[in-house]
Amino acid sequence: QKEVEQDPGPLSVPEGAIVSLNCTYSNSAFQYFMWYRQYSRKGPELLMYTYSSGNKEDGRFTAQVDKSSKYISLFIRDSQPSDSATYLCAMSGSLNAGNNRKLIWGLGTSLAVNP
Amino acid sequence: NAGVTQTPKFQVLKTGQSMTLQCAQDMNHEYMSWYRQDPGMGLRLIHYSVGAGITDQGEVPNGYNVSRSTTEDFPLRLLSAAPSQTSVYFCASSYLAARGELFFGEGSRLTVL
Numbered sequence: 001q002k003e004v005e006q007d008p009g010p011l012s013v014p015e016g017a018i019v020s021l022n023c024t025y026s027n028s029a030f031q032y033f034m035w036y037r038q039y040s041r042k043g044p045e046l047l048m049y050t051y052s053s054g055n056k057e058d059g060r061f062t063a064q065v066d067k068s069s070k071y072i073s074l075f076i077r078d079s080q081p082s083d084s085a086t087y088l089c090a091m092s093g094s095l096n097a098g099n100n101r102k103l104i105w106g107l108g109t110s111l112a113v114n115p
Numbered sequence: 116n117a118g119v120t121q122t123p124k125f126q127v128l129k130t131g132q133s134m135t136l137q138c139a140q141d142m143n144h145e146y147m148s149w150y151r152q153d154p155g156m157g158l159r160l161i162h163y164s165v166g167a168g169i170t171d172q173g174e175v176p177n178g179y180n181v182s183r184s185t186t187e188d189f190p191l192r193l194l195s196a197a198p199s200q201t202s203v204y205f206c207a208s209s210y211l212a213a214r215g216e217l218f219f220g221e222g223s224r225l226t227v228l
Contacts, residue, residue, distance in 0.1 A: 032214040043119075043205050043219030044158075051214070088158070092215045103215050107157040 003027050006089055006106030015115050019076040023089035023106045026070065030091040030104070033065050035074045038086045038108065047087070048074060079113045086110045117141050121206050121220035128196040128227045136191040136223050138206030144218070145211040147189040148173070149181065151202040152222075158205070164189055165211060196227045 006023045013019055021035075032051055036044035048063035050056045050072075056063045062075040072091070076083055089106040122137045140147065148163035160173030164183040178200060180192040189208075193200060203224050207217040 034215050041222070043207075043221050044217075045219065046216055049214075049216060090215055103160075103217070105158045107155070 001026055003104045004089065004091060004106045007109055008107055010110040010112060012112045012114060013079055015079060015081060015113055017079050017113070019079050019083070019111060019113075021074040021076075021087050021089075021109050021111070023072050023091075024070055025072070025091060025104075027093065027104070028067070028070065029093035031094070032092045033063070033072050034090040034103075035061075035063055036088040036090060038088060040085075044088055081113050081115050084112050119206055119208055119218050119220035121204075121223050123223060124221065125224050126226070128193075128225065130196060130198060130227060132196050134193050134196065136193075136204055136206075136225070138189045138191065138220060139187050140189075140206075140208040140218070141187065142208065142218065143186060144208035145186070146213070147183065147206065147208045148217070149179070149189070149191045150205045150207060151175065152205060153202050161191065161204075193225075196225075198227045201225060201227045 004025045035048040037047045038044040050063045050065050053065045053067045060077045064073040086108040088108040090103045092103050119140045145166050149161040150158045152158050159175045161179050162173055162181040164170045167183050167186050170181050170183055183189050203222045205222050206220045209217045
């Protein structure tokens, strides 16, 4: 079983739809949860960052963490064609000896928002 | 502010050739890393560095070397290219205290024939 599972899609929605992207994980030590957005032929960029459980909102984006279920979600409201990209979840636990946290990545979900 | 700059953007090699992928960042980040991204495999960490003079192996280090002589630069060397190293390579950096908040370059697409 992979440490992080993410449905690769593709997910295709009409403009204006609410999009829900999800990842499940198995390691209860994970404390830091991130969503990255990657446009075609570009590097990933950090979209949302959450520590521990709860919700975080930034404009049309909401990140949700449910540690009891080991489940994280990214919601996109009023989706736009410019949101078409691959969305990667990533997570990490406590510090290692090098004072750096190892990131575990999902494979990414491909999203297409159709005008 | 340039962020993380990778060169070259595209490269074609023959099996057995060597080459260096360059990475430079201008954000004074202590942490720098190299990933490769392959379909169905996701992002995999090759090597990383937590400061000048300090490097360590990631998940898939075989066939690659790195060095970190300055804070700004973190080159990735392919010693003897193999078709299995055909991939998109990303350099990423962050502050050491950052908890996964990585800044990525635009990638280097490498094809090994």
